[in-house]
Amino acid sequence: MAAHQLTLSVPATPTAVAFVRHQAVEAIQGWQVDLDDEVVHTAELVISELVTNAVRYAGEGQVSLEVQLLAAVLRVEVRDSSPVLPRPGLPDEHSENGRGLFLVAALADRYAAEPTPTGKRCWAEIALPVRPATKTTVSLPLQRS
Structure with missing residues (x-):
């Protein structure tokens, strides 16, 4: 499978989340690859959560x-200028936020947050379902007794 890629950079504003999510889903669907709707929906949620966290905690600047x-995964990576690495945890039941990385951990097959020279990178990988290459039909002659 050929590699497909989308790169966006936007100001760290609340309106950026919906814009980035929409652009990413549109691009993924435009790649003309047979992806499950579940994979696309999972990617949409992961993108939304990672970009929301970046916007919320990065301060001013850009979010990328x-x-x-790739061959077996859809990889989502978000970069921002904050050096503070997020820590997943369970929020208080009355909290209005704090569930983003918990959701990413539940939805993605792998995820991490890593420092970079200019801030941090948070990424998640969604494994693509394995589909049989071809359908095989076996027919056997009926035996008469």
Whole structure:
């Protein structure tokens, strides 16, 4: 499978989340690759959560998104200028936020947050379902007794 990629950079504003999510889903669907609706929906949620966290905690500056379709995974990577690495945890039941990385951990097959020279990178990988290459039909002659 050929690699497909989308890269976006937007100001760290609340309106950026919906814009980035929409652009990413549109690009993924435009790659003309047979992806499950579940994979696309999972990617949409992961993108939304990672970009929301970046916007909320990065302060001013840019937030960058990169989505790559590789052989067996869809990789989502978000970069921002804050050096503070997020820590997943369970929020209080009355909290209005704090569930983003918990959701990413539940939805993605792998995820991490890593420092970079200019801030941090948070990424998640969604494994693509394995589909049989071809359908095989076996027909056997009926035996009469």
